Amino acid sequence: MLRFLDAGESHGKALVAILEGVPSNIKINVDNINYELSRRQKGYGRGNRMKIEKDRVEIWSGLRGGFTTGNPITLVIFNKDYDNWQNTILDEPEDTEKIGIARPGHGDFVGFMKYKTGDIRNTIERTSARETAIRTAVGAICKEVLQFLHIDIRSRVKSIGHIIDKEVDIFDDTIYRVIEESELRVFDKEVESKAKKEIDKLTLEGDTIGGRVKVEVKGLPIGIGSYSHYDRKLDGILAQGIMSIQGIKALEFGNIIDSSMIGSSFHDEMYLNNDRVYRNTNNSGGIDAGISNGNNIAITAYMKPIPTVRKNLKTINLITKQNTTTRYERSDVCAVVPVSIVIENIVAFEILKEVLKVYPCDEFNTLLKYIEEDRK
Template identity: 45%
Template sequence: MRYLTAGESHGPQLTTIIEGVPAHLTLETADINVDLARRQKGHGRGRRMQIEKDLVRITSGVRHGKTTGAPITLIVENDDWKHWTQIMGIEPLEESMTEEEIKRKITRPRPGHADLVGAMKYNHRDMRNVLERSSARETTVRVAAGAVAKKILSTFGIKVGSHVLEIGGVKAGNISYNSIEELQEKSENSPVRCLDRDAEKKMMSAIDEAKKDGDSIGGIVEVVIEGVPAGLGSYVQYDKKLDAKIAGAMMGINAFKGVEVGIGFEAASKPGSQVHDEIIWNEKDGYTRKTNNMGGFEGGMTNGMPIVVRGVMKPIPTLYKPLQSIDIDTKEVFEASIERSDSCAVPAAAIVAEACVAWEVAVALLDKFGSDFIDEIAGNIQRYSERVRNF
């Protein structure tokens, strides 16, 4: 299973084509729209979220509410396109137009963004060609693809959740939940997707302060997936390790600068006796672990415990008190240009991370158990589970 995305931040639409989704999967636009709406929420989001109301159109691969096995096309239209038709139009500009008449031309790169390096790489004198595609707006259709992956996982009893652990140095301390459903309920009821209500208030205050100062702040999100069978991924080659693929997917999210699985970097300061998860067995559950320090992975493979992955999001590089930069045309010192932006997008990033991790797990599940149609996959999972339970 694979997908590609296309589209620009202020273009007419964002598109993804997904290939390899099994036939007979129940799939409706509502399954996707709920996650698109979740991505747009969160304390600290900018004015763009008030302009756009992201809704998906499924234009292929689904008939009468069921997937057919053919490629699925998902489209999310940009409502703001009507204000950008001349700036982002497809047709050539009139020959008589000067560079000064080209609206919104960008020659001043923002520190921390793709603007300058992207322009150097592709030889663009107008960096709008870079920032329009490198914008996190593209994650809209990644979340759409992730929603399809989550639908696949939920069909086989695999549940996905996410929450925020830290924003702007404020850390969640009182984190407790008994199930993914409870985690999601608590997270959905928080403006910053935090399970610690005391920390939630402090996070919101930190976001408000950053916005007041024209600044931005980052944070840490966590994704948890329960019900994953043991044995997804492989130890035989570096590029078949599922935790490595998940780490790569997380790092592919805009502004993410670090990933850890399980206790992650904390393992460096502990002895092995406090790190490795002791193995236990019972007739009902088969092999499990006393703890889950490894975040559901051993040897690059799932071990049947919940997958726990965290990602670090840096502060958004578009600031309302811009940093120093250089105009690529004049080489003069300027304050970097301002595009409409958020003061904090960490709560939204949790939804993007959820989608990206779910996608990799769904791909691994289909690699292991087949991908033609749902009932065949279900039978394969059942037979495998019965075999390994009493291994």
């Protein structure tokens, strides 16, 4: 079974993960993992933290000669900012100034109330989206394995706030190259210009902005997932993975939100051609009854505005028990671009995990053989 456990704090010494269940005999290029990490650090509207960090992964176990051995893979990303924060992180809590002002929309309040450590700093260190760096590294390994299985995952930014990009085919390499070169990962240059101006305006105003991300999976065989039990449904599994990302508040599979809600116009009609089933639409997002149906898996994720704003929102000091206004801690203005990369890699982990449940193999060439036979 594919699984991982990660650990580490935002300003701690390192982020660490142990990934178990990757089949043996797969060539892993660490440069590809670092490429995914670099994609996550980009994007118009990012804060100063990304000027400090230059994320690079170290693999401490599970590879020999660049090939997976079937043993657990240990991944480590060192935090460069730890050098600036180690006194705060290592000092006894009573030796540092405790944080009591909770930012509305952040995990500050609930973490303080649940764990009762008396200092929001402990919550900040783990709720931070910095944790997604190590999850991206885990997903990057899974993404590489999926590519060997001819399963491709791509994403784009669908909107920044209410500024919406045009619909395009992200599996058209020419189109996707334009998206990858865009600072906002959009296709339309006019949309990019408008969105940049909006981000600049909100930066000056001390505010933040969210948006939507579209992710698609191409090449997934029919039959991944199951309707037999609630916790085996593919859409439920993918939803849990994506919703676990900081800031994601809603998901759409396929094209339900803006549809007519009329059955005869919504459902994807099927046609048989040379013993293969085709559909001209993908309103269900490639999943029926919790099982992949052969179409692209298509998901739109909605990210809320980042809760750390410089504007004076009303809040509470949980230590002094007084009404006050929010505090500011270094943050992004817009993180829709990096979250699109995080989503790609988290989806890669979840997809590979489900593929290995249908095709349980400890060795890669056997896995590839089984999948290719089913595709015939």
